[in-house]
Amino acid sequence: MSDRPYILWLDDPAASKNPILGGKFSSLAESTAAGLAVPPGFGITTHAYRDFMEAAGLVEEAARVRKACADLDPEHIAKETVALIHGILNAPLPEALETAVRTAYDALETRTAANVPVAVRSSGESEDLAGASFAGQYETYLWITGADALLQHMRKCWAGMYGDAVLSYKHDGESVISKGDFGICVGIQQMVQARAAGVMFTLDPITGDRSKIAIESCWGLGEGVVKGDITPSQFTVDKVTLKLLKSKISHQTEEYRFDTESGGVDLFPVNDGRQDSPCLSQADAVALAILAKRIEKDRGAPQDIEWAIGANGDIAVLQVRPETVWSSKEAKPVLKVTSPINHVLMRMSGGGAKG
Amino acid sequence: MAKTDNSFANPFDIAAPEGAEGWESLYRYYALLSEDRRAFEESKFWFFDGMHNPDPLYPFDTIMTENWWVAVSQMSSRVWALPPAMGIDHRIINGYLYVSPNAVTDPEQIAERQEYFAKRAGHYFENWDEIFVNWKTKAQDCIDRLRAIEFKPLPKYEPESSITGHTGTYSSLEMLKDYSRMIENMLEMGSYHFEMLNLGYGAYLTFREFCQSVFPGIADQSITDMVSGIDILLFRPDDELRKLSQKAVDLGVADLIMPNRSPDDILADMATTNAGKEWLAALEDAKDPWFWYSTGSGYCHADPVWMTDLRLPFTAMRGYITAIRNGEDVRRPLDKILEKREQVTAEYRELLPTDDDREAFDSLIGLARKVFPFVEDHNFYVEHLHHSIFWSKVRELGDVFVAHKFFDTNEDIFYLHRHEIYDALYDMIIGWAVGTQPRGETYWRPIIAERRRIRDALCKWTPPPALGTPPDTITEPLTIMLWGITQETIEEWLGVDPESATELRGVAASAGKVTGKARVISEPDQLYDVVDGEILVCRVTAPSWAPVFPRIQAAVSDVGGMMAHTAIISREYGLPAVVGTGFATARIKTGDMIEVDGNIGIVRILEEEAAE
Numbered sequence: 001m002s003d004r005p006y007i008l009w010l011d012d013p014a015a016s017k018n019p020i021l022g023g024k025f026s027s028l029a030e031s032t033a034a035g036l037a038v039p040p041g042f043g044i045t046t047h048a049y050r051d052f053m054e055a056a057g058l059v060e061e062a063a064r065v066r067k068a069c070a071d072l073d074p075e076h077i078a079k080e081t082v083a084l085i086h087g088i089l090n091a092p093l094p095e096a097l098e099t100a101v102r103t104a105y106d107a108l109e110t111r112t113a114a115n116v117p118v119a120v121r122s123s124g125e126s127e128d129l130a131g132a133s134f135a136g137q138y139e140t141y142l143w144i145t146g147a148d149a150l151l152q153h154m155r156k157c158w159a160g161m162y163g164d165a166v167l168s169y170k171h172d173g174e175s176v177i178s179k180g181d182f183g184i185c186v187g188i189q190q191m192v193q194a195r196a197a198g199v200m201f202t203l204d205p206i207t208g209d210r211s212k213i214a215i216e217s218c219w220g221l222g223e224g225v226v227k228g229d230i231t232p233s234q235f236t237v238d239k240v241t242l243k244l245l246k247s248k249i250s251h252q253t254e255e256y257r258f259d260t261e262s263g264g265v266d267l268f269p270v271n272d273g274r275q276d277s278p279c280l281s282q283a284d285a286v287a288l289a290i291l292a293k294r295i296e297k298d299r300g301a302p303q304d305i306e307w308a309i310g311a312n313g314d315i316a317v318l319q320v321r322p323e324t325v326w327s328s329k330e331a332k333p334v335l336k337v338t339s340p341i342n343h344v345l346m347r348m349s350g351g352g353a354k355g
Numbered sequence: 356m357a358k359t360d361n362s363f364a365n366p367f368d369i370a371a372p373e374g375a376e377g378w379e380s381l382y383r384y385y386a387l388l389s390e391d392r393r394a395f396e397e398s399k400f401w402f403f404d405g406m407h408n409p410d411p412l413y414p415f416d417t418i419m420t421e422n423w424w425v426a427v428s429q430m431s432s433r434v435w436a437l438p439p440a441m442g443i444d445h446r447i448i449n450g451y452l453y454v455s456p457n458a459v460t461d462p463e464q465i466a467e468r469q470e471y472f473a474k475r476a477g478h479y480f481e482n483w484d485e486i487f488v489n490w491k492t493k494a495q496d497c498i499d500r501l502r503a504i505e506f507k508p509l510p511k512y513e514p515e516s517s518i519t520g521h522t523g524t525y526s527s528l529e530m531l532k533d534y535s536r537m538i539e540n541m542l543e544m545g546s547y548h549f550e551m552l553n554l555g556y557g558a559y560l561t562f563r564e565f566c567q568s569v570f571p572g573i574a575d576q577s578i579t580d581m582v583s584g585i586d587i588l589l590f591r592p593d594d595e596l597r598k599l600s601q602k603a604v605d606l607g608v609a610d611l612i613m614p615n616r617s618p619d620d621i622l623a624d625m626a627t628t629n630a631g632k633e634w635l636a637a638l639e640d641a642k643d644p645w646f647w648y649s650t651g652s653g654y655c656h657a658d659p660v661w662m663t664d665l666r667l668p669f670t671a672m673r674g675y676i677t678a679i680r681n682g683e684d685v686r687r688p689l690d691k692i693l694e695k696r697e698q699v700t701a702e703y704r705e706l707l708p709t710d711d712d713r714e715a716f717d718s719l720i721g722l723a724r725k726v727f728p729f730v731e732d733h734n735f736y737v738e739h740l741h742h743s744i745f746w747s748k749v750r751e752l753g754d755v756f757v758a759h760k761f762f763d764t765n766e767d768i769f770y771l772h773r774h775e776i777y778d779a780l781y782d783m784i785i786g787w788a789v790g791t792q793p794r795g796e797t798y799w800r801p802i803i804a805e806r807r808r809i810r811d812a813l814c815k816w817t818p819p820p821a822l823g824t825p826p827d828t829i830t831e832p833l834t835i836m837l838w839g840i841t842q843e844t845i846e847e848w849l850g851v852d853p854e855s856a857t858e859l860r861g862v863a864a865s866a867g868k869v870t871g872k873a874r875v876i877s878e879p880d881q882l883y884d885v886v887d888g889e890i891l892v893c894r895v896t897a898p899s900w901a902p903v904f905p906r907i908q909a910a911v912s913d914v915g916g917m918m919a920h921t922a923i924i925s926r927e928y929g930l931p932a933v934v935g936t937g938f939a940t941a942r943i944k945t946g947d948m949i950e951v952d953g954n955i956g957i958v959r960i961l962e963e964e965a966a967e
Contacts, residue, residue, distance in 0.1 A: 209572075
């Protein structure tokens with residue numbers, strides 16, 4: 001393999017934590033290496049992106065755009081980026097790159113099925129910036145089939161780096177993108193029709209309580225939960241005992257599914273009396289929690305995990321990333337107790353909860 | 356039921372159920388509402404203590420409620436001087452026990468009590484282990500003295516020994532003394548019962564409160580698992596059944612136990628073979644003390660006790676024998692339980708936010724584990740062993756009344772208050788001494804018949820969960836913990852129409868959601884009617900109902916909080932449970948299709964069984 005590969009498979013021994021896969025995908029590679037059920041796929045690396053930009057002569061224009069847009073309001077950004085985006089979407093691809101992507105898709109077909117549907121996602125280097133989650137800022141394209149469509153959506157992901165939302169993304173009041181020339185990897189991964197899917201945190205996102213695993217889930221693909229246009233059902237599992245503590249089932253009228261006619265992912269009515277029934281069984285919730293507990297242990301810190309459950313009940317891990325909100329807060333003690341007897345006496349006397 | 360938005364029915368407006376008019380005559384004057392204290396009694400919040408007394412009280416059984424009326428109350432009011440609480444008041448209304456905590460609100464008084472409390476309760480906590488060792492000696496001695504009491508019919512002639520020993524007192528005085536000894540023995544154990552209990556709960560609940568503040572929503576079972584001992588007496592009866600089941604399989608006599616038939620038939624068949632005799636010997640060894648185990652709370656004489664009713668232990672053994680034959684090891688894996696407890700504790704500890712919290716956790720769990728053996732073990736000594744023997748002694752005295760032609764059966768004694776029995780005994784002695792027919796031979800029979808009729812009528816009445824004026828806030832810890840009564844419960848009770856509600860709310864006590872047919876149980880005897888897969892609906896359960904839990908798919912109770920038996924046992928069996936619904940047994944009928952959602956604490960009536 002070249003020392004600047006264009007393609008790196010998730011299950012390649014060199015993939016785990018490799019920065020050329022960007023944040024999201026190198027993390028998935030790490031999960032794959034840890035033995036988690038990650039659907040197979042490969043990353044079109046940051047080298048591919050850089051070599052394309054170089055070959056297309058867009059490097060300087062990209063630098064100009066980043067600088068110019070750092071402090072612009074989002075509504076003025078589009079005017080500055082129009083030429084750059086046009087270039088990214090239309091400039092010829094270096095032959096070696098195109099061949100590498102087509103060969104990789106062929107190989108994925110061989111491993112799975114002909115015309116295998118894939119998810120095409122951006123996985124940026126900038127995601128590694130401490131504390132910046134870039135939640136929802138990057139592009140994701142679902143249920144893409146065939147190498148041609150794949151190549152087209154790869155370009156869209158690259159162009160997405162210069163979308164107004166990304167360019168104006170601020171963390172701690174500072175533009176993130178203007179800080180450097182961040183590369184981007186495009187992750188390609190087999191898609192499975194999900195019976196139910198969603199996200200889970202290895203802590204309670206509301207209280208920061210680390211003894212809980214909080215699961216949000218909906219019928220169908222998980223896009224609705226991630227986007228927020230479907231109110232998910234909520235399940236809370238105790239991380240220590242792995243018992244389901246609480247479930248709140250929401251009324252779900254629509255679900256995301258792949259539409260064989262339009263060839264895309266769309267909203268469909270939820271039927272078969274499933275609208276008010278739990279999209280996860282107690283056993284599903286516990287199985288997810290066991291998985292989450294294991295991932296957190298492997299990673300050594302609270303995590304935010306996207307997952308899906310296939311028709312056969314198998315759980316797939318779609319994404320793993322560090323939890324950013326509570327992990328960056330300084331922990332404050334809930335209670336100081338000098339003498340347990342005095343504390344008990346005080347509580348029995350009706351005294352204050354702290355002490 | 357007359358009810359406004361912000362108050363429960365006035366206790367004085369509660370009418371006697373049809374056929375139960377004059378029910379007051381079953382009880383003593385001090386346990387009844389009275390016009391003289393009307394304003395005071397109307398202003399109080401009274402809630403139904405269905406947890407300990409789900410059924411109308413038998414006159415004699417009020418010894419239990421009258422005991423804790425004093426014994427629980429004096430600990431808070433006079434012994435510890437708990438700053439915010441005096442005692443818990445009682446009234447009997449339509450035969451059912453209503454209670455009302457008495458709070459201290461005057462800041463000066465609270466401050467004064469604070470000083471006593473810190474010193475006195477501090478002394479007990481600091482010397483806990485030693486005091487508990489002494490407690491066990493006292494309890495055992497009290498039980499031994501109870502066992503030694505015997506009641507026999509009065510002799511035709513005094514024994515020779517009274518003459519040669521120049522005793523100067525005779526069977527008549529002995530009878531009175533034995534009766535008084537038995538009553539005082541009961542009140543003595545009743546006092547030990549609460550000697551350390553409130554402090555034990557206090558330490559445990561403080562740890563629990565800490566766990567809930569750092570791990571909101573943590574299951575109670577997880578907290579109990581962290582502090583609970585593995586070697587507690589309460590597990591022993593069940594352990595004995597596991598051993599006996601294994602022995603029956605090993606000896607090849609398990610087939611005699613398996614068919615569901617009367618215990619007497621099983622025992623008779625056992626006695627016909629050597630292997631069977633060996634098994635019977637093992638059974639006899641296990642019985643005392645472990646079969647002095649009540650299937651109820653121990654507070655009611657009618658709760659079957661294993662010692663005298665072997666149906667429940669045989670039912671449980673059938674389950675264990677089946678498990679053994681399926682290749683399972685039914686012994687409790689003590690090492691594994693202990694290892695699991697340490698692992699669970701270490702994991703929660705690790706998940707605490709800071710080292711300060713870990714320090715607080717360590718010290719509070721340390722104290723909770725220190726007090727918990729008492730909290731767990733007192734239950735076997737007091738409610739099971741002592742009280743079960745006590746009820747058997749009272750029946751022995753009942754037999755004496757039968758022999759003296761006062762009663763038809765020894766059960767009749769429970770229709771007399773304990774103070775009335777002293778009268779009846781004296782009456783009996785007079786007849787014996789004088790040699791004429793005592794008045795009691797004709798006096799009591801019609802009274803007992805009338806009281807039985809009244810009590811049966813009271814059984815058909817459903818006590819509302821609360822009466823009187825709701826308090827602004829509820830702070831008394833036992834009220835919240837044991838009875839599960841909080842501000843929310845009160846509001847829920849105020850909003851439900853018990854005649855027509857199709858949805859009942861309670862405490863979500865054990866997770867899961869199922870639909871099934873209801874089986875409403877109002878007396879322990881009906882437990883044998885439970886059909887596999889039904890949902891148990893009851894006023895309250897007792898720990899010894901455990902053998903039916905493998906057969907049901909959910910449990911619902913009228914009363915109880917997170918510490919209530921129904922809640923704990925359901926979590927143990929992984930069954931959904933909703934407790935403290937207030938009206939489940941009133942609203943739900945056996946055969947109704949109901950849905951139990953233990954995740955959010957709701958019971959829905961989906962389909963009602965057609966009226967007969």
